[in-house]
Amino acid sequence: MHCSDCCRALQSTPELALESALQAGIDDYLGYLEATRRASRHTLAAYRRDLALLSTCLAQAGIDTAQGIDAAAIRQSVAALHRRGLGSRSLQRFLSACRGLFNHLVSNGTLRVNPALGVAAPKGPRKLPATLDVDQTARLLDAEPQSWESLRDGAIMELFYSSGLRLSELCRLDLPELDLDGALVTVTGKGNRTRTIPLGAQAAQALRRWLQARGLCARAAHHAAVFISRRGTRISVRAVQKRLEQQGRARGLSQRLHPHMLRHSFASHLLESSGDLRAVQEMLGHANLSTTQIYTHLDFQHLAKVYDAAHPRATRRRGGADD
The missing domain is CATH 1.10.443.10 (Intergrase catalytic core)
Incomplete structure (x- = not known):
């Protein structure tokens, strides 16, 4: 199955994300956020959801290790999530979670570079300024x-x-x-x-x-x-x-x-x-x-x-x- 079906896959077979070899790195990062950065429960829950989406998208693209992730895979994931209806703000938060994870993996030696650094979320519609008549x-x-x-x-x-x-x-x-x-x-x-x-x-x-x-x-x-x-x-x-x-x-x-x-x-x-x-x-x-x-x-x-x-x-x- 192609990466574009990742959101559907997450809904129907969420265990794919949990079985990925990347999950160990995700769990370690979330533990670091909770214990060292004192992240709130709300932040942890949001990052856990976003990184589960990432893991599933990568699994559907045939990527199950951190070393196999590159910028193209992250862009594919963003594009797939966008097609499935995620808005600009949600995608920005998704990318923030990805960058945080990959920075953590770079710092512990798992990765050499952060593959999400150059990836941007699609821009949402620009809100028109409020005016008086x-x-x-x-x-x-x-x-x-x-x-x-x-x-x-x-x-x-x-x-x-x-x-x-x-x-x-x-x-x-x-x-x-x-x-x-x-x-x-x-x-x-x-x-x-x-x-x-x-x-x-x-x-x-x-x-x-x-x-x-x-x-x-x-x-x-x-x-x-x-x-x-x-x-x-x-x-x-x-x-x-x-x-x-x-x-x-x-x-x-x-x-x-x-x-x-x-x-x-x-x-x-x-x-x-x-x-x-x-x-x-x-x-x-x-x-x-x-x-x-x-x-x-x-x-x-x-x-x-x-x-x-x-x-x-x-x-x-x-x-x-x-x-």
């Missing part, structure tokens, strides 16, 4: 601030949505990097790359209001950070995350609001209106256009909804056949 965004940003903190939070949210900053970029932002008269903000992003991004009029207005309130903090003069805490220190990443989550709940958003959701919404809405992927790439600070192209999928979803709602041939008319 325009109405949700307006409900979030149009709320009138009632406190010092809400003035700051409003300016933070406006800046995320207006200019698509990363969370780390916003927290590191200093006063000299804001040009409210020129409606520009300069940030240093990944790879120490600096970019200058336009500021929307409403974001600039929210920032002006915040900077006035910021000046009321006695310790603010001692810090260059745009966004500070009540103690006058630079606001932390975690504090921004918590405050945005609270603001989202207060505005009745059904999903949990996080900083990247506003960045994603900025990119999606801008691409939706302009169609200029290169401009969106520049403003997001992506080094490669391929990173930005995920937003074209969001834009296509929007176009598909518009098409379904507006095109006369998109859907079957109620109460009768198509013309």
